[in-house]
Amino acid sequence: MSMRLLDCTVRDGGYINDWNFGNKTIKSIFKKMVAAGVDIVEVGFLRNCEYTPDKTLYNNIEQIKPVLPEEKGNTKFFAMALHNMYDISKLEPCDGTITGIRVTFHDYDIDEGMEFCKKVLELGYECYCQPINIMGYTDEQVLGIVKKVNAIKPTGFAIVDTFGSMMKEDLLRISMLVDNNLDPSITLGVHLHENLSLSYSLAQEFITLLINRRNIIVDGSLAGMGRVPGNLCIELISDYMNRTCGKNYDADALFDAINDYILPIKEKNPWGYSAPYAISAKYNLHRNYAENLVDRGVLTAKDMNHILAMIEPHKKTVFDKDYIEKLFYEYQSNVVDDKEDIKALKEKIAGKEVVVVAPGSSIVENEEMISEYIGQNKPVVICTNFISDAFSYDFAFFSNTKRYEDIKKDNENVIVTSNLVRDGKTAGYCVNYNNLVSIGESGANNVVMLLKLLKLLGASKISLAGCDGYSKDRQNYFDHNLAKAHKISTENNQSMANRIKQIGESVEIKFLTPSEYESLM
Numbered sequence: 433m434s435m436r437l438l439d440c441t442v443r444d445g446g447y448i449n450d451w452n453f454g455n456k457t458i459k460s461i462f463k464k465m466v467a468a469g470v471d472i473v474e475v476g477f478l479r480n481c482e483y484t485p486d487k488t489l490y491n492n493i494e495q496i497k498p499v500l501p502e503e504k505g506n507t508k509f510f511a512m513a514l515h516n517m518y519d520i521s522k523l524e525p526c527d528g529t530i531t532g533i534r535v536t537f538h539d540y541d542i543d544e545g546m547e548f549c550k551k552v553l554e555l556g557y558e559c560y561c562q563p564i565n566i567m568g569y570t571d572e573q574v575l576g577i578v579k580k581v582n583a584i585k586p587t588g589f590a591i592v593d594t595f596g597s598m599m600k601e602d603l604l605r606i607s608m609l610v611d612n613n614l615d616p617s618i619t620l621g622v623h624l625h626e627n628l629s630l631s632y633s634l635a636q637e638f639i640t641l642l643i644n645r646r647n648i649i650v651d652g653s654l655a656g657m658g659r660v661p662g663n664l665c666i667e668l669i670s671d672y673m674n675r676t677c678g679k680n681y682d683a684d685a686l687f688d689a690i691n692d693y694i695l696p697i698k699e700k701n702p703w704g705y706s707a708p709y710a711i712s713a714k715y716n717l718h719r720n721y722a723e724n725l726v727d728r729g730v731l732t733a734k735d736m737n738h739i740l741a742m743i744e745p746h747k748k749t750v751f752d753k754d755y756i757e758k759l760f761y762e763y764q765s766n767v768v769d770d771k772e773d774i775k776a777l778k779e780k781i782a783g784k785e786v787v788v789v790a791p792g793s794s795i796v797e798n799e800e801m802i803s804e805y806i807g808q809n810k811p812v813v814i815c816t817n818f819i820s821d822a823f824s825y826d827f828a829f830f831s832n833t834k835r836y837e838d839i840k841k842d843n844e845n846v847i848v849t850s851n852l853v854r855d856g857k858t859a860g861y862c863v864n865y866n867n868l869v870s871i872g873e874s875g876a877n878n879v880v881m882l883l884k885l886l887k888l889l890g891a892s893k894i895s896l897a898g899c900d901g902y903s904k905d906r907q908n909y910f911d912h913n914l915a916k917a918h919k920i921s922t923e924n925n926q927s928m929a930n931r932i933k934q935i936g937e938s939v940e941i942k943f944l945t946p947s948e949y950e951s952l953m
Contacts, residue, residue, distance in 0.1 A: 434473035434647045435639065435677055439666050441694070442488040443474040443512055445657035446495060448701050451476060451487040457693050458488060458499045461654075466507045468685035470666070472649065475499070477532065478513040478523065492522050493530050500529065502744035510534055512562070515548035516541065526556035528633070532587065534560040539568060539749070546580050553586065560588035560621065560649075567597050567716050568749045572607060578613045588619035588649060591638075596627025596661070597713040603634050607641055612691040614646075621649035624664045626656055627713030629705050631664035636672060643677065654686065654694045659719065661710075662703040707733040715740050720751035725760065730832045739763050765849040765866040773861040774888070777847070780826075787944070789825065790879055791818045792900030793943035799823075802897050810893065814847075814886075819876045829882045831865065849881065877928060883935045893940040901925045901948025928951045 441459060442453055453461070465473045475496050476488025480689045483495050490496050490511070500509060510532035513520075523533075533552045537545025545561070553557040561581055566574065581589050591606055598606075603622075610620060622638045624631035635650050642648050650673075652666030667690065670681040687839040711733065712722035717740060742759050775893055787806060789795060793804060806813060806823065813825040830836040831849040844860040851865040867888075868881040879899055886894055902924055929952035932941060936953075943950045 433644055435643055435673065435679070436647075436649045437666065437670055437673065437679075437681065438472040438649050438651045439465050439470050439653060440474045440512075440623075440651050440663065441657050441666070442654040443476045444651075445694075446476065447659040448657060448703060449697055451489050453486070453488060453679050453693075453697075455485045455499065458486075459501070461689055461693055462499065462509075463501045464685045464689035466501055466503065466505045467680045468670070468689075468737055469680060470670070470686075472508050472510055472532070473536065474510050474512055476511065478511050478518045478533070480517060480519055480522075480804060483784065493524050493527070495528055506934035508532065510558075510560070512536065513548070515545050520548060520551050523552070523555060530557070532558035532560060534562050534590075534934060536562040536564055538593075539573070540578060542577055546584055549586050550584055553584070558571050558587035560590060560619070561586050562590045562592050562621075562623070564592060565594040565749055566591050566606060567593060567602060567715075568594065569781060571605075574606060574609055575613060578610055581618065582613075582615045585615060586601075586618065588621055589614060590621035590623055590649070590651075592623045593625055593634075595713055595716050595719060596625030596631075596709065597716040598624065599628070599630070600634065600637055603637055604641065607638060611642060611645055616646060619647040619649055621651065623651040625658070625707060625713075626661040626663060627709045629661075631656075632668050632672075635664055636671050655690045655698065656693055656703065657697070658702045658703065660723075660866070661705050667870070674841070706807065708736050711737050711740055711879055715748065717743060718751040720753075721756050724751075724753065724756050728760070730834065732833050732837065735763070735833055738741050761866075761869075764869075765864075765906040766853065767851045767864055768850045768853065768862055770850070770863045770867075773847075773863060777861055777863075778889050781812055781886065783892050785809060785884055785893040786891045786893065787811045787813045787887075787895045787897060788879065788882060788899065789815045789820055789823055790896065790898035791816075792945070792947075793823065793948075794900050795820075795898035798897070798945045805944060812891075814882065816882050827861075828901065829878070829885070830859075831868070831878045831881050835878075845883075852922070865884075866923050870934075877931070880928070880931050880935070882942070883932065883939075885941045887935055891939060893942070895942050895944050896947065898944070899943065899947050899949065901928065903948060925949060926952050 442458060462473060476490060479489050481489045483491055508531045511530050512534040514536045535545060549559050549561055566896055624634050626751035631727045638897055650669055652664040652669050654666055656665040667683060667686040671683055673679040674681055686762050708722040708726045712719055721740060725731055739759050770807050815825045815828045817830055817832050827845050827847050829847045830852060833852055836852050846859040848859040848862040849865040850862055853862055863885060868884045929949040932949055933953045
């Protein structure tokens, strides 16, 4: 019985950097894998794409050949194809350059996946069936797909824990179910993710269980490179195989590859354990649900847990953006009777100028000017999503759960949106969240919500300080700890500028400090 190690760094890891490793790095990683004695290296995706030599996305085998090392040792090179994202008519007959194709498919298009696999076999390649999210299959469905696989006799079949939700008992149950029913000549592989920080221990269980029963393959990637939280670390599992299974992989070559090529990528785009993705694994959900909530930057892990728990079974495995948008909006829309608070705020704000102080880095650079302006004009000063130590303020406005929890105190001058009082926290004023944000406004920008509130309260003029917009060339927040957890991009600037401009049609808005938004309005 054979046990082989497969590296998927430049394929699965490509989700981190859009597969743009650079031609030189791709070639160097492959050479390091050969030097390490890794049995199989996955070169990337076969995909209907615009080919560039710097990416590990290819239309055919001919495009792959230039990046492969001349000396391959005993290392084989495979490619992967998602059957409905690649026109197999572009795939040449196997000439030994790429010896295997791994084919992925969903539970709703198994038959189409099987037909694709047949064509791969007919072209002379080893073919490996990689069903997406086997944890979403019932035992009966697992037996059903195994029966279909046995009928076409591919080279291999894999247990793919797509959403990282597998526990030890799940692995043992599915492995034995597959092993006892899969044709003995078919290799069994495993592909694990790090959502629950269990991939290394699960890989050991898989090896122990099956090493003497059939041929097996274990997937890994350098430093676990892959979409957050990542994959099984190939350097760890190779060492385990050396120590317990008589293998002889060269760890030095793997660590050299990590230091030279992977760590620089990780510094810019980190991966690793993340609570939201652990929660998504808990419910065996498509990872994009957690990603969608994380990118908003306004929810605590507890909030995400509550929202993800609301997802219905039939929505779990295929991401539905409109659906998660609806759940997010419903969760945030904790309706309260805010008539008295609105009335009280109007008495203090109607007809007056308001200076909104946001946490952009420009408030530090322009602190003296802002202070002078406030001193001369005597406006109502409102901090948004933070409390200023530099300026005297009349109110602080919070719509972000994480920011509100950071202040850790109630304050009679704090205005909160109703989504923040779910846990019984109190503040001086509470206004309805759903009156300040529309469904479809991903992220529910705090400044925009405050501007809408001030318009409702009858402010005569609004002056913005620290509302800087996003830039790649500077720190976007005066305090690093206030940097948002969600992804920010200059692409957000135009959307924000448009929303501020729209509100400005009915109330005068000006910028006290430099802003990317102002230049776009």
